[in-house]
Amino acid sequence: xxDQTPTSQQSSARTKAMGQGxxxxxxxxxxxxxxxxxIGRAQRRSRGLLGxxxxxxxxxxxxxxxxxxxxxxxxxxxxxxxxxxxEKRFGRTEWVPMLFTAAIALIFLIxxxxxxxxxxxxxxxxxxxxxxxxxTGIPMPEWLNDLPFMRVQVAHWWxxxxxxxxxxxxxxxxxxxxxxxxxxxxxxxxxxxxxxxFLFSILTLFFLLRDGEDLIHRVLVVSNRTFGKRGESxxxxxxxxxxxxxxxxxxxxxxxxLVMGVAYVxxxxxxxxxxxxxTGVAAMIPFLGLPTVMLAALLILIQGKMISAIVVVxxxxxxxxxxxxxxxxxxxxxxxxxxxxxxxxxILGGVETWGLLGLFLGPAIxxxxxxxxxxxxxxxxxxxxxxxx
Numbered sequence: 001x002x003d004q005t006p007t008s009q010q011s012s013a014r015t016k017a018m019g020q021g022x023x024x025x026x027x028x029x030x031x032x033x034x035x036x037x038x039i040g041r042a043q044r045r046s047r048g049l050l051g052x053x054x055x056x057x058x059x060x061x062x063x064x065x066x067x068x069x070x071x072x073x074x075x076x077x078x079x080x081x082x083x084x085x086x087e088k089r090f091g092r093t094e095w096v097p098m099l100f101t102a103a104i105a106l107i108f109l110i111x112x113x114x115x116x117x118x119x120x121x122x123x124x125x126x127x128x129x130x131x132x133x134x135x136t137g138i139p140m141p142e143w144l145n146d147l148p149f150m151r152v153q154v155a156h157w158w159x160x161x162x163x164x165x166x167x168x169x170x171x172x173x174x175x176x177x178x179x180x181x182x183x184x185x186x187x188x189x190x191x192x193x194x195x196x197x198f199l200f201s202i203l204t205l206f207f208l209l210r211d212g213e214d215l216i217h218r219v220l221v222v223s224n225r226t227f228g229k230r231g232e233s234x235x236x237x238x239x240x241x242x243x244x245x246x247x248x249x250x251x252x253x254x255x256x257x258l259v260m261g262v263a264y265v266x267x268x269x270x271x272x273x274x275x276x277x278x279t280g281v282a283a284m285i286p287f288l289g290l291p292t293v294m295l296a297a298l299l300i301l302i303q304g305k306m307i308s309a310i311v312v313v314x315x316x317x318x319x320x321x322x323x324x325x326x327x328x329x330x331x332x333x334x335x336x337x338x339x340x341x342x343x344x345x346x347i348l349g350g351v352e353t354w355g356l357l358g359l360f361l362g363p364a365i366x367x368x369x370x371x372x373x374x375x376x377x378x379x380x381x382x383x384x385x386x387x388x389x
Contacts, residue, residue, distance in 0.1 A: 237370075248329075248332035249285075250284055260319065297309040297310075
């Protein structure tokens with residue numbers, strides 16, 4: 001019989017289709033040939049452009065929150081070794097990153113609250129003082145008579161402008177109240193903005209700590225696929241720079257503030273705690289701690305204690321000189337093998353370009369550039385192997 005059953009017809013159709021499939025597969029080029037073909041290269045470029053487009057679009061969308069995200073990354077990198085030790089001791093739970101994040105937030109919030117409280121007290125005292133001197137004037141201090149030069153000129157100017165209440169009132173009335181209100185509103189807006197960015201930074205820190213292990217693994221995979229071993233070397237160099245910057249800027253600056261705070265207390269400086277905090281924060285930037293020390297010395301000098309003011313200035317100059325020229329280069333440059341000039345340019349250039357965030361971004365960028373310079377300028381294969389492993 002020539003008729004076929006439905007089952008045999010389906011089997012024949014499948015056999016024919018499989019045969020056609022084998023013929024089609026034989027006609028198609030292999031994977032390697034497809035990748036090296038013009039179509040494969042065009043597809044790779046298209047995928048790269050598409051990925052770059054979406055990354056650029058995401059960065060543009062988050063442009064106002066990028067500082068907060070970068071601060072969160074800096075906090076996470078700086079605290080990651082300590083967090084790992086804490087996690088090993090207490091176990092990997094949701095409470096560990098939450099409590100660790102809260103502790104880091106309090107490290108910033110407590111000093112800022114103290115500074116804000118002291119500033120509010122000082123502002124209230126300043127208002128009372130202004131109201132008083134508008135009626136009585138500012139008497140000339142006795143230490144003006146002990147000035148080694150320009151004693152007569154300074155005393156005459158003080159008598160003419162500050163002792164006379166009428167001239168002093170004219171000076172206060174020249175202050176534009178409307179401009180003062182606008183400045184107050186601007187300061188309030190900036191404080192609210194900074195508080196919001198700080199909140200998002202802390203939130204970013206929590207998620208980075210919680211998912212840190214998985215994120216590190218994925219970043220290394222992407223880096224190896226895209227840049228090879230050199231990408232991982234650059235990342236490690238930048239991370240070492242952040243650790244060295246935290247030790248060389250933040251901790252050294254706070255140490256300078258602590259030393260000078262003790263000096264302020266011993267010399268009976270007005271508001272020693274507030275001045276110590278100001279000195280510690282200002283000293284995080286090289287060469288910027290000295291103006292705060294000079295301000296403290298000026299307050300001491302107004303009280304008529306010239307010897308104490310000289311002691312504060314000399315001690316502050318010695319502490320800042322030793323910290324900026326010996327301790328900081330050893331801590332920052334030692335972790336990345338960077339010369340002091342590279343470190344200084346990274347810090348100052350970063351602060352000018354990125355603001356306070358540049359304290360960490362600047363040295364990290366310069367550390368990456370320094371590593372690339374060492375690799376590209378080396379004529380030894382052994383050095384290349386050491387730099388990339």
